[in-house]
Amino acid sequence: MPDEKRVSIRDGLYEIRYFTAGQGEPLLFLHGSGGLTWARFLDELAKDYAVTAPEHPGYGESSGLDALDDMTDFALYVGDFCDAVGIERAHVIGHSLGGMLAAEAAILQAEYVNKLVICNAIGFWRDETPVLDYIITPPEQLMAAAFHDLESPAVAEAFKAPETGEEMQQMLYERTKSFMAAGKFAWPIPDRGLKRRIHRIKAPTLIVWGEHDGLVPPVYVEDFQSGIKNSKVLIMKDVAHMPMYEDPDGFVGAVKDFLKD
């Protein structure tokens, strides 16, 4: 289990809750639109790395969403966070919304980014294959788009279903809060100009994508791959938008190989 920590940044502009585990080179995990769920893939990564996983401003028990007007603010915040928790340079894994954030941070805060892993990320737009309007998609459809196999043991292990009415209300509340924050960077179209900047990413980059992603179709791999010169691609079989939760072993194996390479 990770250690739960809190840090106040820029005189309380951001009050961030974050989790750490493991020893080794620093590794920063930036979660996606739905929020942070600490699961087995992070425990596995923590066996070789010093993993840090913050809840972004506006998510979970972190505050400061009001201070972020756009992706520039968000990317600069990543630098503020690293300073506050003493990370000088880290490998960065960004998933979904966190993938767009990781890419922007690798452009604007390149000195903090060692190697970069971008996983099923938003940030581009293609009229012929639109990103799902996931912020308003009803939960059942969203789950079907996000997971290849909802019944798999790995998914059940990572996401516990609410048992009481109170837990259900709490889950609804957290979901509302998460998507409220995500909407600031992804609504109505999750294109905030990354296409004009992505060539500035110099960090060696692994682009990981679940082949059945119903939120951000795998065709978007091309946008990241053509934009980032020093990149390679891994398409993972039998998973959708959440590869690290659906196939933690496959995901962690690929990431570790890349980071050690």
Added chain:
Amino acid sequence: MKFEFFHLMPYPELPDDFKEKHQSVWVDPHSSLFDPEVAHRAYNEYLDELEYAAEVGFDGICVNEHHANAYGMMPSPNLMASALARNTKDAAIVVMGNSLALYNPPTRVAEEFAMLDCISGGRLVAGFPVGTPMDTTLAYGQVPVTLREKYMEAHDLVMRAWQDPEPFAFNGKYTQLRYVNIWPRPLQKPHPPIWIPGGGSLETWEWCARVGYLYAYLSYFGYQRGMQTMKGFWDEVERQGLEPNPYHAGFLQFIGVSETDEQAEKDYAGAADYFYNRCLHIAPHFANIPGYTSLRTVKAQLPSMVQQASQMAEISTLKWKDFVDRGYIVAGSPATVREQLKDVIQNLRVGHLMVLLHFGNLNKETVTKNTQLFATEVMPYLKDMWPEYEDKWWINPVNQPVQRELARVN
């Protein structure tokens, strides 16, 4: 007591199987359902109905703003208000209203409302809705979580544009203007009365009470369900130590007046069903958008959310008797309607009753009857309610307005 005739201007020919074949009346109703010739007829009939209401003595006539909506064909209520301003004499033109965050720059609202106020001789009531999630975040692409902040900034800009005698620069987060100096300026001083249509949001109660704007609860579910929301507003008024002046609040109610209670069912049951089962067929995921409602309000509403969802799902099973019993529609003979409305007005404590005498696909003939019966058999009996209060939320027209006839060149 004041009565305002409200029109939604629905598209009147949605097919019988609309609910089965289409996801939603709002946001994505298919263009193949729209016949411009039907709209041509409908718009002109609807304007006739509003003008008739003004003629038979309603205090005001109301129009509102919706987008991509088959039950509200007024993307620009100002166009309607402008036609009405020319064809009416003393009724208030209540534009309910312009969704401030959707105008770029928002000074457009200050300008157009000032035009309406000048044309009408100071009869404009300026409504500033935030706008529904469907209108704002879906049809107009606004970011939900910043919508209210953008709205408040636009409000500040419009209010200053109306009142500051000097040109000024405005450095906002959402709007930056080097020169704000609107021409024309509103006739009413310091500005037209401001009415705020609201749902049940805590922030809107607080704000309307604090700054003294009229709070209007526009619900399609009648006075019984409106009680809780209006109580929330009046509790806030009390909490702030203000006078509980009924004119500080308005409420929207469907009404159908006929010769007898039995005739009312014959006249209005079909149109009520059209409204609740076609016009209100809205995809739930369009209406509940994360970030549109503040977290504080979400928390307050969580326990009743499941209940609300089941109420919406239940609508398709409701019959005329249910609509009437539940107060969604106040209907019957003039005596029946009078009695019920007296209770509604007293219990909700409202000085402004906005009435929907057209609803669904009601034909013009029946609307005219409804309007005429309401104006002659209902309204006069309720006009003297709240005599001890002054309406500080009302228009202040010029003494001798220029009439259309006088300006016409023959």
